[in-house]
Amino acid sequence: MREISLDRLRTLVAIADRGSFAEAAQALHLAPPTVSLHIAELESRIGAPLLSRKRGHVRPSPIGEVLLERARRLLSDVESALDDVERQVQGLAGRVRLGASTGAIAHLLPQALSRLRQHHPDIDVQIAVLTSHDTLNRLAQGTLDVGLVALPQPAVAGLVIRPWRRDPVMAFIPADWPCPARVTAAWLAARPLILNDASTRLSRLTNEWFASAGHHPAPRIELNYNDAIKSLVAAGYGAALLPHEASTPEPDTRIVMRPLRPALWRELGVAHRTGDIERSTQHVLDALWDLRAR
Known part of the structure; x- marks a missing residue:
């Protein structure tokens, strides 16, 4: 089955809008015989006349009206799709x-x-x-x-x-825990810990930090959601090791942050x-x- 060309549909719409083959040809920048050929091809494909001429004016036939309605919608969708793609190519959307x-x-x-x-x-x-x-x-x-x-x-x-980015990993500690100005692996390993789960790079990073000092602490809980970890720290459930971005708001007043010794960085x-x-x-x-x- 032959497909219907968008150009042929566009020609049909132009004739219906202008009521004239000649004016449609001028608007589409086509030769008049080409416009006639487009309509002849459409009518051959449909198997019925699409236009009728009365008193020098061209009007769509009943079947032509049905096709025109669908053609206008289809051509509008195509133009809209092309506009959307062009905006994306231009970086506007x-x-x-x-x-x-x-x-x-x-x-x-x-x-x-x-x-x-x-x-x-x-x-x-x-x-x-x-x-x-x-x-x-x-x-x-x-x-x-x-x-x-x-x-x-x-x-x-x-x-x-x-x-x-390269941001420091800090110790997040319940504010009512006495703690040193700089926190070591030995100090943290002796306390309840809330750590990231083993699927994360941060978990491997902190485990290596503890291991370099000879410690392998078992956390009370492992999570992969930093805000949930901070909430547990604020509740006094344990201490945590988390990255701290300079632009991040200060934590809950029930939490104190301390730098690590030696320093640790999340990249x-x-x-x-x-x-x-x-x-x-x-x-x-x-x-x-x-x-x-x-």
């Missing part, structure tokens, strides 16, 4: 798929999204809560556009992974695919890089 851990989503990512919205309100960022490993896998598969990942990471073919990177980057994705990357210095 678009959809960007981003993967990140709950730690980055809680405070860092909202700041970048707020800045993005000020300058590019029609870019839709779709966020997936993922581990760094899953984020890199989905970037490589093409189902994500941008990822925030813990560093270091091994090189992945087809991906760019660049350092983004994050921004990952994306190599090659050409769509403008909407580049705008998201720019908003993230702006946050890097804060």
Whole structure:
């Protein structure tokens, strides 16, 4: 079965709007024989006349009216789709798929999204809560556009992974616990602990920090949601090791923060695919890089 060309439908609409083959040809910048050929092809495909001529004026037939209604709707949808795509090509709109851990989503990512919205309100960022490993896998598969990942990471073919932020890991301690100005692994290991679960890079980082001092503490509970961990610390359930971003509000007054001895750092990177980057994705990357210095 032969398909109906959009150009033929456009010709039919132009004739119906102007009531004349000649005026339609002029509006479409086509030769009059071409306009006649378009209608002849449509009528051959439909198997019925689509236009009738009365007193020098061209009008659609009943069957032509049915096709015209659908043609106008179809052509409008096509124009709307092309406009949407053009806006995305220009970076004025678009959809960007981003993967990140709950730690980055809680405070860092909202700041970048707020800045993005000020300058590019029609870019839709779709966020997936993922581990760094899953984020890199989905970037490589093409189902994500941008990822925030813990560093270091091994090189992945087809991906760019660049350092983004380096924030100190601090001890979060119930305020009614006597504690030193700088907290050591030995001091913390002797107390109840609330730590990130073993699937996270932060868990491996803190375990290595304890192990370097010869300690292997067993936490009271493991979670993968930093705000929930802080709530438990505020309730006096235990102490925690969490990164602290400079732009993050101070914790609950029932919590005190202390630096670690030796110092420990949480490093994050921004990952994306190599090659050409769509403008909407580049705008998201720019908003993230702006946050890097804060």
